Amino acid sequence: MIVIIILLVGALALIIGLSVAGNSTTNDVTTVNAVGRIGEDVILSCTFTPDVKLSSNVLWEKVGDTGVVYRYENGKVSLTDQNANFKGRTSLFLNQLSAGNASLYMNNVQMKDAGSYKCTVTNSKGKGENKLSLNVGALTALTVTNISQTTLRCSSPSWYPKPTVSWLDVVSGSELTNSTTTTTYVPGISSMVEVISDFKEAKQNVQYRCVIKNILARAEGDAVLTATGLKTQFRLEVLSSAQMMSPSRLLLCLLTLIFHLGLVTL
The missing domain is CATH 2.60.40.10 (Immunoglobulins)
Known part of the structure; x- marks a missing residue:
């Protein structure tokens, strides 16, 4: 713990030095x-x-x-x-x-x-x-449809970089195997791809989830096959961007961390 505090103090001194040398305002x-x-x-x-x-x-x-x-x-x-x-x-x-x-x-x-x-x-x-x-x-919301009584199709028109696709059994939390899913990427303009993924062994009254994601975004679609039809809901999340901290804010964070570590070691 002492070594960690020493390293943090060194980093603190470096930041102070850079702040003084590079930005005197x-x-x-x-x-x-x-x-x-x-x-x-x-x-x-x-x-x-x-x-x-x-x-x-x-x-x-x-x-x-x-x-x-x-x-x-x-x-x-x-x-x-x-x-x-x-x-x-x-x-x-x-x-x-x-x-x-x-x-x-x-x-x-x-x-x-x-x-x-x-x-x-x-x-x-x-x-x-x-x-x-x-x-x-590129990132777009997805949709889930049933193309047969046992096959669900998850599709989204435009993604870049090329995303990954997974299917989940929501209740059990388990990922469905590749033997029951097939994913196709259709080339589009500006290196974008259309995503089409099928799950072939859907059962009634079981909630399934299709997830399409890359480093920029995550799209999800939940679907349940019922006797009266297909029930769905969809979400699209742009992944959070980390804030670039100014030297003074970074300084405050380091001081807080050092103070906390100092209390822990007492």
């Missing part, structure tokens, strides 16, 4: 990782310590790309050096800057938009920055 910029669907719009979240009296400058960049994603400087939009990939596709919520919202709105998300982005804010509070990751893919 008090502007606390916070970002949150995002998931974008191909062809749809996405918001890259960025908040900061607001300045209610003076305008804040906001710069969005994509790590590894030349040019800016978006720039708001000295009270006006400045896009003379904007990367061509983002022309006409990005904007800020300018009426919310005074409240500390520097989030970026991006429309018509494509696979090439995936990557790491940096949000930098400068005002009288100082200069602060933080990064986030944008993952891009």
Whole structure:
């Protein structure tokens, strides 16, 4: 336990050093990782310590790309050096800057938009920055139908990256074997696939669940065959994005953990 505390103290000292050397200001910029669907719009979240009296400058960049994603400087939009990939596709919520919202709105998300982005804010509070990751893919809700008295079909039109599919007996919690299920992936545009999966030994009044998932999302569909027909319910969950903590918040978390470990060892 003492060794763990020593290591945490060392990490704490490193963070303090980096904070002092790389950011001598008090502007606390916070970002949150995002998931974008191909062809749809996405918001890259960025908040900061607001300045209610003076305008804040906001710069969005994509790590590894030349040019800016978006720039708001000295009270006006400045896009003379904007990367061509983002022309006409990005904007800020300018009426919310005074409240500390520097989030970026991006429309018509494509696979090439995936990557790491940096949000930098400068005002009288100082200069602060933080990064986030944008993952891009395709995910759609699934449906379950019965194509015969004993066969259930689970289908979903668009997924990327290619997902896995599993069938479960909900009551027992056991996964159904490959000998009773067949899954087909039909190629689509932009590397997306349509998913079609059949379970061939369905019994009446037993609740079955189809699960389609990849690193971005999880879709579930429950189905029960009854004497009067098929009963179903569906869920689609975009997997939670981990928050990118600013140095001050990470500092607080480490201090809390060290304090807790210190109490445990007493």
